[in-house]
Amino acid sequence: MPFEPKIINASRITIKQISGLETIPVRHAVLRKGKPVDACAIPQDNLDSTFHFGLFYEDKLVAVSSFVVDKSPYFKDTKQYRLRAMGVLEEYQRHQFGQKLLTHGVAFLKDKKIERLWFNARIIALNFYKKNGFETIGNIFNIPNVGDHYLMHKKL
Numbered sequence: 001m002p003f004e005p006k007i008i009n010a011s012r013i014t015i016k017q018i019s020g021l022e023t024i025p026v027r028h029a030v031l032r033k034g035k036p037v038d039a040c041a042i043p044q045d046n047l048d049s050t051f052h053f054g055l056f057y058e059d060k061l062v063a064v065s066s067f068v069v070d071k072s073p074y075f076k077d078t079k080q081y082r083l084r085a086m087g088v089l090e091e092y093q094r095h096q097f098g099q100k101l102l103t104h105g106v107a108f109l110k111d112k113k114i115e116r117l118w119f120n121a122r123i124i125a126l127n128f129y130k131k132n133g134f135e136t137i138g139n140i141f142n143i144p145n146v147g148d149h150y151l152m153h154k155k156l
């Protein structure tokens, strides 16, 4: 059934920490559509320092994000995290779920005194991240089989 709510009931939204494995169906549907499920894993998925979050709407997992320890040569901050594999199921997009999930992750990292969050953003998501206070640095670059990206970041 298509998801066409006139009102999103905030009390039906839950954001919680999940495992890397639990993120896979959403990653596959949104970020690796048509590719093998194996292509959905990221190398840091099972590290203790990695945090995965899921947003559930009415108990259905509709959005995922993963935060991993990774340093970008652009920044001098000692404590850097990188956002990876952020995605909202297509039929649930543009209902502020992505924004809520990202805000939750940022607050979590701030609490852990992480200094900077950075990531490679797809061009289609640029506006979303700008709306959430991130900015681009450097030139546009291409990731083979995925497309054009900008590096984006925010001091936490």
Ligand SMILES: CC(C)(COP(=O)(O)OP(=O)(O)OC[C@H]1O[C@@H](n2cnc3c(N)ncnc32)[C@H](O)[C@@H]1OP(=O)(O)O)[C@@H](O)C(=O)NCCC(=O)NCCS
Pocket: 030, 031, 086, 087, 088, 089, 092, 093, 094, 095, 096, 097, 098, 099, 100, 120, 121, 122, 124, 125, 127, 128, 129, 131
């Ligand atoms: C990008 C993505 C994570 C955003 O999540 P979302 O839940 O759809 O976005 P939100 O509803 O929280 O959007 C918040 C604000 O960001 C901006 N925004 C979000 N998607 C946008 C889009 N496609 N075009 C322009 N602005 C957009 C808007 O200002 C929006 O506020 P508004 O709807 O009140 O205008 C989601 O659309 C997605 O998974 N896209 C496909 C996968 C992807 O590109 N992931 C990012 C990899 S880097």
